[in-house]
Amino acid sequence: xxxxxxxxxxxxxxxxxxxxxxxxxxxxxxxxxxxxxxxxxxxxxxxxxxxxxxxxxxxxxxxxxxxxxxxxxxxxxxxxxxxxxxxxxxxxxxxxxxxxxxxxxxxxxxxxxx
Amino acid sequence: xxxxxxxxxxxxxxxxxxxxxxxxxxxxxxxxxxxxxxxxxxxxxxxxxxxxxxxxxxxxxxxxxxxxxxxxxxxxxxxxxxxxxxxxxxxxxxxxxxxxxxxxxxxxxxxx
Numbered sequence: 766x767x768x769x770x771x772x773x774x775x776x777x778x779x780x781x782x783x784x785x786x787x788x789x790x791x792x793x794x795x796x797x798x799x800x801x802x803x804x805x806x807x808x809x810x811x812x813x814x815x816x817x818x819x820x821x822x823x824x825x826x827x828x829x830x831x832x833x834x835x836x837x838x839x840x841x842x843x844x845x846x847x848x849x850x851x852x853x854x855x856x857x858x859x860x861x862x863x864x865x866x867x868x869x870x871x872x873x874x875x876x877x878x879x
Numbered sequence: 880x881x882x883x884x885x886x887x888x889x890x891x892x893x894x895x896x897x898x899x900x901x902x903x904x905x906x907x908x909x910x911x912x913x914x915x916x917x918x919x920x921x922x923x924x925x926x927x928x929x930x931x932x933x934x935x936x937x938x939x940x941x942x943x944x945x946x947x948x949x950x951x952x953x954x955x956x957x958x959x960x961x962x963x964x965x966x967x968x969x970x971x972x973x974x975x976x977x978x979x980x981x982x983x984x985x986x987x988x989x990x991x
Contacts, residue, residue, distance in 0.1 A: 797977040808969055808982035809922070852921075856977065866912075866937075867980060871921035 766791040769870040771853050777876045782843050786873045788836040788853030797856040798829055800838050802849045803872060809852055812838075843877045850874045881905050885970050885983035892960045892990045900955040900986050902970030910973040911953040912980060913937075913945065915966040922969065928953055960990045 771788045778784050790798075798815035813820065815827040815836055826839040836853055853870040886901045904911065909930045914922040914937075924937030928947040942964060944956040953972075957964060967987050971980040 797979075799979050801979075806967075808984050810982070811979045814979060854979075866924065866927065869914075869922040 768792065768857070768868045769853055769855050771870040771873050773871060773873060775874040775876055777878060778843055779878055780843060780845060782877075783839065783841050784843055784875060785840075786838045786851050786853070786875075788838075788870055790834050790836070790853075790855045790868075792855070792857065793831075793834060795855045795857070797867075798827075798836050799854040799867070800825075800827055800836075801852040801854055801869070803852055804849045809869070812851070840875075843875075845877050845879065848875055848877045883970055883972050883981055883983035885968075885986050887986060888984070889987045890989070892957075892988065894960060894962065894990060896960050896990075897956070897958050898960070900957075900968055900970075900988070902953045902955065902983060903951050904953075904970075904972040904981075905951065906972060906974070906981070907950060908972035908974050908981075909950065910975070910980075911947065912971040912973075913943070913953070913955045914969045914971065915939065915964075916969060917966050925955065925968075957988075962990050964988065965990045 769790050800812040801809040802812045803809045815829045819828045824841045828837045850872040852872045854867050857866040857868050883904045912927045913925040923939045926945040928934045934945050967985050969985050970983045973980045
């Protein structure tokens with residue numbers, strides 16, 4: 766299994782649709798999980814951290830399943846401005862993330878159409 | 880807040896030339912990183928630093944060098960530019976382990 770694996774997409778959805786991205790990771794000792802957003806030719810920007818209990822930020826909901834080593838991101842009522850590449854990010858370190866090295870998935874491209 | 884600042888934003892080099900990509904952060908973060916991203920590909924870690932005076936190799940360090948003399952600055956040096964180093968370079972910083980990284984807006988480097 767790759768360290769972090771995502772469906773590359775692209776996901777082409779109409780405005781207002783609900784879209785879900787999935788991600789799997791290989792290191793069962795990973796402790797930190799994030800979703801980043803990257804617009805074309807721009808830097809990655811933190812979208813949200815992912816907590817064990819699941820968390821929500823407006824239209825965005827992130828879930829973590831440690832047993833299955835699986836992370837998800839749900840976007841409800843998608844907007845044109847949501848068009849971007851979404852990166853699943855997991856910390857690499859075995860011993861609690863002391864070095865903070867993150868593994869970035871290759872990303873899932875989302876295109877929201879009018 | 881400036882955050883992570885990278886300079887230059889764009890640069891064209893000839894094969895064999897050298898240059899330094901600058902990265903500075905004003906958030907007093909201990910951890911700093913250099914990544915490269917080739918078109919359509921994911922981020923690859925070049926070098927990282929967990930504090931002033933400490934640096935370590937990432938997954939693609941060949942052809943690059945770094946130094947970390949201060950907490951704020953983490954320059955990346957290309958000694959003998961090669962076409963394979965054409966890429967977008969991102970610098971990132973982080974306060975401590977288990978925190979997210981914050982990125983600069985990148986340096987687009989072409990080597991011809």
